[in-house]
Amino acid sequence: MYSVGRIFMFRIPQGNELLDYLNRFADTEGISMAWVNAIGSLEDVELAYYDRESGKYIVKKYPGTYELVAGTGNISLRDNKPFTHMHVVIGDRENKAYAGHLVKANVYVAEVFIVEITGEPKLVREHVGGGLWLWKTTPKH
Amino acid sequence: MYSVGRIFMFRIPQGNELLDYLNRFADTEGISMAWVNAIGSLEDVELAYYDRESGKYIVKKYPGTYELVAGTGNISLRDNKPFTHMHVVIGDRENKAYAGHLVKANVYVAEVFIVEITGEPKLVREHVGGGLWLWKTTPKH
């Protein structure tokens, strides 16, 4: 059980890679756990689907500019550094939707909302095989 | 007008049905109102569209594994128990997006963020006809 810490709401400057920016932001601000939402417009997006059979992410590239319609993710610790895990729905100029695990994207406009979460234990990503780095579950429910 | 209560951020153990797990979690923790966000990967998803003419949900099944790209929902009271209402966007291995009311899905990976909401009056779902169970509105705005 955790509590709400600081709230950050801001626009990421154009040209930054979204995940890299959020990771650096969290590192600078000392954020080790957070929930993240984002909307805006992204360029040259790479989305992935996790293929359980091969244990690998299948990555597809989307060149050009897409609306960032629903960015949902979190920040937790991986290798002792804040790590952003985000899934996004993007829309093209016909409003056609593409949905997946965000690998990378350049920011044209990104309005983000970060809810810092405080308390113990810290959520830590551990490599569980294949491409997956997961939090321990506490299956008491 | 409400306030933020406890914050829960965790991974649901693999194999649970998502809504059933969240309902049991809320019941055990004594959560009567909350907002919920989730990302991850789901198996054997059932999505629905509410058909106003027939007053019924049209359900479609999606066998296999899909990215859970945007899970958005809430917890409130229905028949005196916490009830999770969630809509999801899922993505297939081509990042094609499907969007609807979540009927059920098995968890492969689900990272959830629950914001408990405290205060009065409690939000209660009441049967308003057809398949709809809605909160009372307070149309003062």
Add this chain to the structure above:
Amino acid sequence: MYSVGRIFMFRIPQGNELLDYLNRFADTEGISMAWVNAIGSLEDVELAYYDRESGKYIVKKYPGTYELVAGTGNISLRDNKPFTHMHVVIGDRENKAYAGHLVKANVYVAEVFIVEITGEPKLVREHVGGGLWLWKTTPKH
């Protein structure tokens, strides 16, 4: 850096235009900054894609009823009044997803979650050319 203020969770009465309702709600309640999530069902939706070359939003109309699957947005100040910026993913009766910047939509059912954000400086939208009204960035990260 901001803090959490009041929390609002409610259903918007049927027949209201979604953005207009949220703007009036924020104005009445004195909300100048907030994050917003919404799910439900919308009628006669208009979605847009921002075309950078022309500096204009390309708008498409979706007559009929769609599931509101992921509504993500924020409230900040524009022309000294609270202004709601929202992106939505909607789903049709086949769960086909459409994603874009929300121009307008009539509410059939809308369950909204508003997190008021308090602190300084207030986020203000300024016209930066074309159809874009953006917050200043503070590119210190």
